[in-house]
Every structure is written in structure tokens, then in C-alpha cells.
Amino acid sequence: MKNLPLLFCGIFFTLAFSFTGIVLTSHLQFGGLAQTTEELEDDGEGQLVMIEGDPMFPRIEGGVALQGKQVYIEMGCIYCHSQQIRRESYGADIDRGWGPRATVARDYITQERVLLGTMRTGPDLANIGGRLQGDAGREWHHKHLYNPQITSKGSNMPPFAFLYTLQKIDGNPSPKAVSIPADSEYAPEPGYEIVPTRRAEALVEYLLSLKIDYSLPEAPILD
Amino acid sequence: MPVENYFELLPLIILGVLFFAVSIAMLYWAVRQGQLRNFDDQAKVIFTDEEPEGEISDHFPDKF
Amino acid sequence: MSQAPQNLSSLNPYSSPDASIRAELSEIDASLRTSSLFFITSAIFWLIAGTVLALIAAIKLHEPNFAASSELTTFGRMRSAHLNAMALGFGNNMIFAVCTWIMARLCRSSIRHGGLLLIAGSFWNIGLTLGIAGIIKGDITSVEWLEIPQYATPLLAISYILIGVWGIMAFRFRKGEHVYVSQWYFLGALFWFPWLYIVAQAMIIWAPAQGVVQSVTNWWFAHNVLGLWLTPMALGTAYYLIPKVLGRPIYSYYLSVLGFWSLALFYNWAGVHHLIGGPIPVWLISAGVVASVMMVIPVIVVAINHHMTVVGLHRQGWRSPTMRFVVFGAVNYTLVSLIGSTMALRNVNLITHFTHFTVGHAHHGAYAFFAMIMFGGVYYMMPRMLNREWPSAFLIRTHFWMCAIGILLMVFALQIGGWLQGLQMNDAENYPDFIEIVKNTRPYMIIRSVSGVMLLVGHIAFAINFFWMLFAAGTVRAKQGPTLLEAKKEGAI
Numbered sequence: 001m002k003n004l005p006l007l008f009c010g011i012f013f014t015l016a017f018s019f020t021g022i023v024l025t026s027h028l029q030f031g032g033l034a035q036t037t038e039e040l041e042d043d044g045e046g047q048l049v050m051i052e053g054d055p056m057f058p059r060i061e062g063g064v065a066l067q068g069k070q071v072y073i074e075m076g077c078i079y080c081h082s083q084q085i086r087r088e089s090y091g092a093d094i095d096r097g098w099g100p101r102a103t104v105a106r107d108y109i110t111q112e113r114v115l116l117g118t119m120r121t122g123p124d125l126a127n128i129g130g131r132l133q134g135d136a137g138r139e140w141h142h143k144h145l146y147n148p149q150i151t152s153k154g155s156n157m158p159p160f161a162f163l164y165t166l167q168k169i170d171g172n173p174s175p176k177a178v179s180i181p182a183d184s185e186y187a188p189e190p191g192y193e194i195v196p197t198r199r200a201e202a203l204v205e206y207l208l209s210l211k212i213d214y215s216l217p218e219a220p221i222l223d
Numbered sequence: 224m225p226v227e228n229y230f231e232l233l234p235l236i237i238l239g240v241l242f243f244a245v246s247i248a249m250l251y252w253a254v255r256q257g258q259l260r261n262f263d264d265q266a267k268v269i270f271t272d273e274e275p276e277g278e279i280s281d282h283f284p285d286k287f
Numbered sequence: 288m289s290q291a292p293q294n295l296s297s298l299n300p301y302s303s304p305d306a307s308i309r310a311e312l313s314e315i316d317a318s319l320r321t322s323s324l325f326f327i328t329s330a331i332f333w334l335i336a337g338t339v340l341a342l343i344a345a346i347k348l349h350e351p352n353f354a355a356s357s358e359l360t361t362f363g364r365m366r367s368a369h370l371n372a373m374a375l376g377f378g379n380n381m382i383f384a385v386c387t388w389i390m391a392r393l394c395r396s397s398i399r400h401g402g403l404l405l406i407a408g409s410f411w412n413i414g415l416t417l418g419i420a421g422i423i424k425g426d427i428t429s430v431e432w433l434e435i436p437q438y439a440t441p442l443l444a445i446s447y448i449l450i451g452v453w454g455i456m457a458f459r460f461r462k463g464e465h466v467y468v469s470q471w472y473f474l475g476a477l478f479w480f481p482w483l484y485i486v487a488q489a490m491i492i493w494a495p496a497q498g499v500v501q502s503v504t505n506w507w508f509a510h511n512v513l514g515l516w517l518t519p520m521a522l523g524t525a526y527y528l529i530p531k532v533l534g535r536p537i538y539s540y541y542l543s544v545l546g547f548w549s550l551a552l553f554y555n556w557a558g559v560h561h562l563i564g565g566p567i568p569v570w571l572i573s574a575g576v577v578a579s580v581m582m583v584i585p586v587i588v589v590a591i592n593h594h595m596t597v598v599g600l601h602r603q604g605w606r607s608p609t610m611r612f613v614v615f616g617a618v619n620y621t622l623v624s625l626i627g628s629t630m631a632l633r634n635v636n637l638i639t640h641f642t643h644f645t646v647g648h649a650h651h652g653a654y655a656f657f658a659m660i661m662f663g664g665v666y667y668m669m670p671r672m673l674n675r676e677w678p679s680a681f682l683i684r685t686h687f688w689m690c691a692i693g694i695l696l697m698v699f700a701l702q703i704g705g706w707l708q709g710l711q712m713n714d715a716e717n718y719p720d721f722i723e724i725v726k727n728t729r730p731y732m733i734i735r736s737v738s739g740v741m742l743l744v745g746h747i748a749f750a751i752n753f754f755w756m757l758f759a760a761g762t763v764r765a766k767q768g769p770t771l772l773e774a775k776k777e778g779a780i
Binding site for chain 1: 347348349351352355356357358361362363364366367425426427428429430431458459466471474475478479482483486490495496497498499500501502503504507515548551552555556558559561562564565566567568571574633637640641642643645646712713714715716719721722725726728729732
């Protein structure tokens with residue numbers, strides 16, 4: 001094979017083939033997915049359409065949670081945590097209570113940066129907001145993020161104490177103070193408290209927002 | 224499980240057939256042109272007078 | 288080829304435009320000396336930096352409170368800095384050193400525009416330093432294999448274009464008719480990589496595609512960095528060095544043609560296997576699995592070719608440092624690829640996906656195959672470039688044994704630990720608490736750190752030997768060919 005043009009043709013075509021097949025075809029096939037209501041109804045003419053007035057899913061990301069996503073990205077959380085739930089018969093994701101159903105392509109269409117992840121050094125987080133909710137969830141997350149050993153002894157997740165501030169208790173303790181048990185080796189000395197920075201609060205709001213608690217026409221939640 | 228729309232794969236299938244046809248054509252042309260002859264010579268281009276065929280050209284240094 | 292038009296011939300990177308005058312190998316070696324030394328020196332710095340970063344990340348996985356007081360050293364950033372330092376810093380600089388040299392030798396002429404390579408190399412190192420500093424600072428993109436922030440990529444792009452142009456010009460203006468298999472691999476890789484990189488940057492970072500199209504693009508890109516960049520560069524190097532050292536031509540040139548084209552065809556469809564079980568269409572996953580299994584063809588072809596070339600000359604081969612490294616690399620290419628094809632099968636992937644098994648596999652390929660072959664290349668090149676022997680056989684042996692045993696230990700630990708991790712993750716009944724699974728991986732994490740220390744020792748041995756050879760007078764080989772001073776005068780740069 002001595003001919004540069006011939007070699008070039010072959011090299012070009014082999015990559016063009018997979019580029020078209022994998023990248024472009026994905027774009028064609030599911031790059032145009034849109035939000036939808038949880039169920040579709042027959043409009044009387046044999047077409048399935050969205051139900052008027054019903055909320056649309058997946059939810060659009062925004063607010064403090066979106067700022068928290070930026071913290072998630074900056075800390076490289078994706079390198080230990082995935083955000084995809086596998087189907088019932090393929091792995092134990094649903095058995096572990098990681099979500100009520102498998103995630104599908106449409107679940108990610110409103111995310112500007114998709115963080116599927118490929119490692120589960122730690123558990124999957126696609127529905128972490130379904131497992132840990134509200135103020136109880138916030139409390140757990142702050143303890144866990146400050147130092148994972150507090151809630152999960154033996155964990156190999158790094159501590160994120162640098163997302164928190166140690167401050168002197170001024171009169172009454174701050175309502176935002178992280179409630180670390182006094183006998184824990186990570187508890188601050190008496191008279192001091194640990195308070196989350198804005199970044200920590202945003203990150204926790206992001207984690208609370210990660211929910212797969214809705215159905216999609218192609219992926220209904222079955223009980 | 225959702226039913227997928229295989230219609231969207233049509234461009235890929237057409238491209239695949241095209242690709243296959245072009246590959247066969249290129250292979251045919253290459254054979255005709257003599258690209259795939261004379262392999263023994265091509266394998267020996269790495270040897271020269273300085274580093275000829277038949278001579279081992281690397282060894283451990285003699286000192287420690 | 289000798290009738291190149293006037294304006295084009297100024298692009299001719301060769302000192303003598305006359306096709307009939309082929310340079311002596313020693314002249315070619317001398318002309319590439321400055322650029323290759325620059326690249327190897329850079330590669331060694333990145334190797335040491337990357338190994339230290341790796342150790343920090345590795346220790347964190349069994350001592351999570353280690354070096355954890357600052358966000359600059361948090362695990363996610365250390366791991367990503369390590370990956371980029373190794374792949375782009377060590378890997379690419381080695382490729383630029385070794386593969387440009389093999390290309391020049393096969394194109395049969397000493398080069399003229401070596402300065403181009405030096406400029407390219409400088410841009411590369413500056414861009415990469417900026418990029419890795421950016422990762423550590425927190426501008427990490429969290430896109431796998433594309434962690435480097437946007438502001439560093441133009442420098443890397445400029446550098447790459449310069450090297451790509453040099454490679455193509457070198458081939459275009461080569462002397463002699465025959466093209467050797469290594470040249471196809473190098474040219475293929477040189478062409479494929481920018482396409483992959485530009486598409487990935489465009490569709491994930493600049494104008495992000497919607498939803499999981501990003502993920503599919505990401506893994507088409509990332510796997511092809513391994514399969515269409517690192518692999519061809521390493522294979523091309525092995526195809527040159529194995530027959531060269533042994534003085535025996537490659538067993539079957541025909542098989543090489545088959546191997547090259549089947550690799551080109553199948554490898555780039557395999558990337559989707561990183562998403563098996565994930566939220567993408569089943570047909571796409573199936574295509575990836577099929578391609579991953581079909582990869583057995585080029586892999587067996589290469590294995591036969593290399594094995595049959597070496598057969599009968601094992602003992603002589605063992606006496607060559609280069610052969611040890613290259614053969615170790617080539618054998619592991621076969622192993623890692625066969626394991627990879629197996630990992631793509633759905634019922635195997637069910638266990639290995641998301642676990643340390645994959646990390647072990649990645650290091651098996653990137654280190655036991657790619658890095659070891661590149662080390663072999665350096666051991667062959669340097670005496671010919673500097674007209675000196677390597678100063679210390681002991682350091683060469685230390686390098687080899689520490690790294691060979693170190694990487695095999697790492698792969699075993701991660702794959703045994705990862706396999707168990709996967710089995711346990713899929714068993715919600717007996718392992719309902721995730722934290723148990725995490726604790727069970729700890730001993731394997733510790734063994735991995737130990738193997739990392741071994742690799743560091745091997746790398747330091749290599750670095751010492753290299754700089755000793757560079758700066759100290761050492762033994763001068765009794766050989767024909769220009770001395771160092773004369774080579775400089777002949778307009779090498």
C-alpha cells in the first residue's frame with residue numbers, strides 16, 4: 001500500500017462510517033426528544049398526544065440547584081458516582097432502591113451537561129433526591145459532605161470540609177449549623193460550629209433535585 | 224421497552240451499503256494496481272547497510 | 288515524487304530533494320536528535336508528575352482523609368490531572384519522540400524542519416501545563432478524557448496541527464517507493480485524532496448536543512483516543528522494532544494489511560461499550576458489542592505476526608532491553624484486547640461495569656501495552672541518537688522489572704477486586720448495604736497503591752538513566768556515522 005490518496009480514502013471512510021453511525025445517527029434518532037407529560041392520550045383520531053394541563057417532564061434544571069451542579073462538576077463527583085438506573089432484569093439497581101424505574105434517554109434532555117458517569121465507587125445518584133428529601137435530607141448531606149465518616153464509617157469518599165466554615169457560636173447556634181454528634185472525632189470544639197458555605201448549600205440543593213419520581217410514556221413507573 | 228423507530232437508521236444503512244461497495248471497489252483497484260504484491264520487499268524496507276537483515280541490532284550495555 | 292512543483296518543494300522537510308540520495312540511518316537519527324530529546328525529556332517530566340498524582344489519588348481511595356484539606360487536591364481533580372498528565376503529557380510526548388523518528392527513518396531522509404517540531408512541542412507542554420493547572424484549580428469539565436478547560440485547548444490544537452503537517456509532509460516527500468506498515472498506522476492515527484477531538488469538543492463543550500447524545504459522542508471520542516491514537520502509534524512502533532532488533536522481517540506482511548484495515552474498521556465502533564445497560568438505544572449498544580468482539584480479528588492477526596517473527600530468536604531477543612519492553616507490550620496487547628472483547632459481552636459487562644475492573648483494564652492497555660512499547664522505543668533510539676551506550680544495565684533491569692511486575696500486580700488487584708465488587712453490587716439480597724461493598728474493596732486499593740510505588744521506582748530508574756546518558760560522557764560507540772558536532776553543522780535544525 002504505497003499510495004497516499006488510497007490510504008487516505010480508507011482512513012477517512014472508516015472513521016466517517018462510525019462517526020455517521022454513532023454520532024450523527026444518535027443525533028437524528030434521539031437528539032430531538034422533547035419534554036412530555038407522564039402519560040399520553042388518544043386524541044380521538046388515533047394519535048397519541050400529551051394530556052392538556054399535566055406537568056411536563058423531565059424538569060428543567062435551574063435555580064440554586066443548577067449552581068450546585070457547577071460545584072458537583074468542579075469537585076469531579078462524576079468520577080465515583082453514576083447517574084443512570086439500569087433496568088430491573090439487568091443488575092440490582094432497582095432492587096437496591098436506587099429508583100422506581102430505569103432511566104431512559106429522555107430523562108437527560110434538559111441537562112446542559114450530562115453526567116452519566118461510568119464508576120460506582122459510590123452509589124448511583126440519579127434518584128438521590130428521592131431517597132433523601134427535605135430538611136432531613138439536607139441534614140444528612142451536610143454531615144456526609146463535611147466528612148463522610150460521620151454518617152458512613154469506612155467510606156472511601158473524600159471529605160469536603162473546605163466547603164464549610166468553622167465559626168465561633170455567637171449567642172445562639174446558627175440554624176444552618178451542621179449537626180455533628182458531639183462525641184464524633186469530627187465535631188468542632190465546644191463553642192464552635194460548622195456552617196455550610198453557599199457552595200455547600202447549592203450542592204445539597206442539587207442533590208435534592210435529582211429525582212426520577214415521574215413516569216414517561218416510554219418508561220412508566222410500574223408497581 | 225420502547226419501540227424504536229428504525230426509519231431513522233435508513234441513512235446509516237444506505238451509507239453502510241455505499242461504504243461496503245466503495246471498499247470492494249478500492250480493494251479491487253488496489254489489487255489491479257499492484258499495491259498488494261511484492262510483500263517480501265515491503266517487509267524488508269526496514270533494513271539498510273548500516274543495520275542489515277540477519278543482524279541483531281540491540282543489546283544491553285556492557286558496563287554495570 | 289521527484290517532480291514536485293517549485294512552491295511545494297519548499298515544504299519538503301528533507302535536506303536533499305533528490306529522490307535517489309537516501310540518507311544513512313545515522314544521519315537521520317542525528318537530524319532528529321534535538322526534537323526527540325526535547326520530547327523525551329518532556330515525557331519523563333510528565334511521567335514522574337503523573338505517577339505522583341496517581342499515587343495521591345490511589346492512596347485517597349483507601350485513606351480518604353489523606354491530603355484532603357484543600358479542594359485543589361480533592362480526589363476528582365487529582366485523578367483527572369493524573370489521567371491527562373499521563374495520556375497527553377507522557378503518552379503524546381513519547382509518541383512525538385518515537386514515532387516521528389520511526390517515520391523519518393522509514394521515509395529515508397534526514398529532516399530539515401526540525402524546528403517545527405520543537406515549536407509544536409513547546410506549545411504542547413505549555414498548553415498542557417495550563418490545562419492541568421486549570422483542572423486542579425477547579426475548571427475541570429467533568430467530561431471524561433476531555434477534562435482540560437477550554438482555554439488550554441487552542442494551544443494544544445496549534446501544536447497538534449504543526450506535528451500533523453510535519454508527519455504528512457514527511458510522508459509526502461519520502462524517498463523510495465515502499466511504504467511500511469508502521470507508516471500506515473502513524474498516518475491513520477495522525478488523521479483520526481484531530482477529527483475525534485474536534486467533534487468531541489464541538490458537540491459536548493462548545494455547542495452541547497441534547498441529552499445523552501453527549502454521552503454517546505463522549506465515548507465514541509474517548510475510546511477512539513485509545514483505539515485510533517494510542518493503539519496505532521504503539522502497534523506501528525512494535526511492527527518496526529520487533530523485526531528491526533531481531534534482524535528478521537515481519538512474518539507475514541499480508542497479515543499486517545489485514546490487521547490494519549480490520550482495526551480501522553472495527554475499533555471505532557466499539558466505544559459505545561462504555562454505555563452498556565445505559566439510557567441509549569439497544570441497537571447502538573449491540574453495534575458496539577459486535578464491533579468489540581470483531582476486534583478479536585486484528586488482535587489475533589497482530590499476535591500471530593509478532594509471535595512468528597520472534598519464534599526461534601527468544602533468547603537473543605531477551606538480551607535486548609528494547610525487545611523486553613516491546614514484547615511485554617505486544618503480549619499484553621493481545622491479553623488486554625481479548626479481555627476487552629469479553630468485557631463487552633452483556634452478561635460479563637453486567638458484572639464489570641462501574642467497577643474497578645474497568646480501571647484495571649484501562650491501565651492494562653494504556654500502560655502494559657502502550658507505555659511499555661514506548662519505553663522500548665526510547666531504549667532503542669537513544670544510543671543511536673547520542674552515539675553512546677545507556678550508562679547502566681542495572682537501571683534498565685530495575686525499570687523493566689519494577690514496571691512489569693508493578694503493572695501486572697495492579698491489573699490483578701483491580702480486576703479481582705473489581706469482579707467481586709461487581710458481583711456484590713448485583714446482589715442486593717446478600718449485600719444490602721453499599722458501604723459493605725466499599726469496605727470489601729479496600730485491600731485491593733491498598734495493593735494498587737503498592738504497585739503504584741513500584742511503578743514510581745521504575746520510572747525514577749528510567750529518568751536517572753536517561754539524564755545520566757544525556758549529560759555524562761559515557762561510552763562512545765565505535766560506529767560509523769557523523770559525530771554530534773558534525774551532525775549539527777549539516778543543517779539539522
